[in-house]
Amino acid sequence: MAVDYLSATFAALADPTRRAILARLATGVASVKELAKPFRMSQPAISKHLKVLERTGLIARGREAQWRPCRLKATPLKEVAGWVENYRQFWEESFDRLDDYLAELQSKGKRHGRKKQ
Amino acid sequence: MPSSENSTDDRAAREFVISRVFDAPRALVFQAWIDPRQMTHWWGPRDFTNPICELDARPGGAYRIVMRSPDGHEYPIRGVFLEVVASERLVMTMDVSGHPPEWHDLVNPNRARREDDAVGQMVQTVTFEDLRGKTKLTVRTLFNSVAIRDAMVALGMTEGWSQSLDRLSDLLARA
Numbered sequence: 498m499a500v501d502y503l504s505a506t507f508a509a510l511a512d513p514t515r516r517a518i519l520a521r522l523a524t525g526v527a528s529v530k531e532l533a534k535p536f537r538m539s540q541p542a543i544s545k546h547l548k549v550l551e552r553t554g555l556i557a558r559g560r561e562a563q564w565r566p567c568r569l570k571a572t573p574l575k576e577v578a579g580w581v582e583n584y585r586q587f588w589e590e591s592f593d594r595l596d597d598y599l600a601e602l603q604s605k606g607k608r609h610g611r612k613k614q
Numbered sequence: 615m616p617s618s619e620n621s622t623d624d625r626a627a628r629e630f631v632i633s634r635v636f637d638a639p640r641a642l643v644f645q646a647w648i649d650p651r652q653m654t655h656w657w658g659p660r661d662f663t664n665p666i667c668e669l670d671a672r673p674g675g676a677y678r679i680v681m682r683s684p685d686g687h688e689y690p691i692r693g694v695f696l697e698v699v700a701s702e703r704l705v706m707t708m709d710v711s712g713h714p715p716e717w718h719d720l721v722n723p724n725r726a727r728r729e730d731d732a733v734g735q736m737v738q739t740v741t742f743e744d745l746r747g748k749t750k751l752t753v754r755t756l757f758n759s760v761a762i763r764d765a766m767v768a769l770g771m772t773e774g775w776s777q778s779l780d781r782l783s784d785l786l787a788r789a
Binding site (some may be wrong): 522524584585586587588589591592594596597598599600602603604 | 630632634636637638642643644645652655658659660726751753755
């Protein structure tokens with residue numbers, strides 16, 4: 498079964514603990530121990546969350562045996578954010594053009610002495 | 615196709631909303647939406663043209679727009695009008711399955727087949743409100759796709775956000 502990329506990424510984001518982990522990693526790399534600290538959660542429980550984030554490409558984990566630093570990978574989020582932002586931009590630009598078009602239409606109407614109803 | 619995921623409760627989460635006030639009366643703005651000879655002048659991003667623009671603005675009527683980018687790529691959109699209330703409201707389906715696969719890749723690079731539609735069917739509601747002679751235009755796009763819904767919920771769609779990593783981090787930190 499093909500994995501729905503967007504669904505997987507945002508299922509990963511749907512959890513508040515995972516979002517908090519990402520927020521922490523946005524400020525710099527951290528170990529599992531450091532990440533577990535703010536939560537009343539065991540390291541294995543945090544590791545489960547980290548696995549989800551790693552699988553969906555949102556974080557990368559170092560390979561050192563003793564300390565596996567986690568870091569944020571922004572690319573999947575940026576890609577989806579990018580698409581939705583593009584959709585908004587499509588409308589903003591269409592509205593800009595509509596604005597110009599309506600202004601031109603109304604000024605033409607005035608010049609020819611016709612009243613637009 | 616309706617699924618248990620798309621209940622009326624999560625409609626707000628599946629809906630994209632954008633509004634703007636135009637300095638023109640409703641009747642004029644409405645005409646610009648339903649007259650293909652007018653729509654062709656403004657529809658789409660800056661520097662795009664609309665070599666094909668066909669509109670049959672009545673319930674059940676079809677429309678077809680082909681946008682062309684400055685570098686010559688074509689983006690077909692088509693749909694059917696569900697509601698047409700003069701100077702007040704338009705509701706139509708929107709089908710962008712004809713957009714190039716590269717565009718669909720931006721939304722979902724891991725589709726089952728390259729020719730699959732990444733976005734799914736959209737229903738668009740356009741309302742025209744009178745604001746003392748001006749028009750408040752609101753476009754609401756309802757997405758069917760669970761993936762798009764999740765994306766919007768996760769990114770706080772209704773608050774607005776930008777692409778920069780800094781702003782995204784702030785959003786995550788507030789969660």
